[in-house]
Amino acid sequence: MGRNFITVLFVFIYLIFLISCKSSHYDVDISDIDSDIRIKRLEMDMFSINPGDIPAGVPGLKEKYGNFLQLFSYVINTGNVNDSSFSDLLVRFCTDRLNNEVYDSVIKTFRDLSETEELINKAFRHYKYYFPGKSIPSVYTCISGFNNSIITGDSVLGIGIDRYLGADCEYYPRLGIYKYLSDRMTPANIIPDCIYGWAASEWDYVLIGYEADNVLAGMIHEGKLKYYQKCMLPDVPEDILFGFTSDQMKFCRNNEDQMWQYLLEHDLLFKTDQLIIRKLTGEAPFTTYFTNESPGRASVWIGFRIVESYMMKNPGVTLEKLMKETNLQSILENARYSPK
Numbered sequence: 001m002g003r004n005f006i007t008v009l010f011v012f013i014y015l016i017f018l019i020s021c022k023s024s025h026y027d028v029d030i031s032d033i034d035s036d037i038r039i040k041r042l043e044m045d046m047f048s049i050n051p052g053d054i055p056a057g058v059p060g061l062k063e064k065y066g067n068f069l070q071l072f073s074y075v076i077n078t079g080n081v082n083d084s085s086f087s088d089l090l091v092r093f094c095t096d097r098l099n100n101e102v103y104d105s106v107i108k109t110f111r112d113l114s115e116t117e118e119l120i121n122k123a124f125r126h127y128k129y130y131f132p133g134k135s136i137p138s139v140y141t142c143i144s145g146f147n148n149s150i151i152t153g154d155s156v157l158g159i160g161i162d163r164y165l166g167a168d169c170e171y172y173p174r175l176g177i178y179k180y181l182s183d184r185m186t187p188a189n190i191i192p193d194c195i196y197g198w199a200a201s202e203w204d205y206v207l208i209g210y211e212a213d214n215v216l217a218g219m220i221h222e223g224k225l226k227y228y229q230k231c232m233l234p235d236v237p238e239d240i241l242f243g244f245t246s247d248q249m250k251f252c253r254n255n256e257d258q259m260w261q262y263l264l265e266h267d268l269l270f271k272t273d274q275l276i277i278r279k280l281t282g283e284a285p286f287t288t289y290f291t292n293e294s295p296g297r298a299s300v301w302i303g304f305r306i307v308e309s310y311m312m313k314n315p316g317v318t319l320e321k322l323m324k325e326t327n328l329q330s331i332l333e334n335a336r337y338s339p340k
Helices: 002-024 042-047 051-075 086-095 097-110 114-130 187-202 215-232 238-242 246-254 256-265 274-281 298-313 319-324 328-335
Strands: 138-142 150-153 156-160
Touching: 042 051, 042 086, 042 097, 042 138, 051 086, 051 138, 051 150, 051 156, 086 097, 114 187, 114 215, 150 187, 156 187, 187 215, 187 238, 215 238, 215 274, 215 298, 215 319, 215 328, 238 246, 238 298, 246 256, 246 298, 256 298, 274 298, 298 319, 298 328
Parallel strands: 138 156
Antiparallel strands: 150 156
16 A cells, blocks of 8 residues: 555656646746837827828828838728828728727727736747847737738737727627637737737748648648747647637647547648648638537647647757748657657
């Protein structure tokens, strides 16, 4: 009895050790790293003034918002900010009845963004830890006409805040947005989407130049972005990072081995058919190759797990080196991925 108790105790301690090691993998010391992002709110500067004053205020908007104003203008289809027609088109946007209703909803939901500011600064403190030579973007919010959640450009990160009004927002079903997507259009998803969008713009799939364009490349690339996201946001639950419901997250954890074996047995990893790639890595209510209980992009979870295994078993590889790595076979082999 005593020997059995000691054996059980040893196993328990060992399991606790493994769990603590796994969680500590993402814990880094950012106490001496500063980030001073102040979110600039374009929607307030546009909708809180008399429309008749907008044309005279355009030069001030250009000065305050710089390159972001041009990116925003392209999103809402008002053209080049230096064209003579820009002021009139901007007035039309700001006097649109629906846009004003949306602005009222935005202010009710996001009158104060101090918490969002605090969280994005914490994320970019992690960013500076991993990428000390890189610059932090300026961050802006806007009403995008429901067109874009995240807008990125050179040193610019924009948030289409009208796409985060909550899963029950009346506008989303009227716009034909699928429920599995609108369920993630909540304030809690702003920071994860910002970090994912920034990573996707910095390490663009096409520009990276993978050796092949196939399912494995899509899985690994998305897995890298999700791993990056978790490094920047170690305290955010994985179901939010992946956009899964709690049941979908449980499905992935409970069926990781079965999903991986399915991909192997059906020779899907090296398929180059774009339809197959989209079905496995693109947005969907579920992954058709698995079951209706699976989330869409379930294979991205597998990609993340491969990348996570690769990084844990190769501690000399930096996050920056990972993001630039194009040798998929090397990642797969050195991950020694073996789900159980």
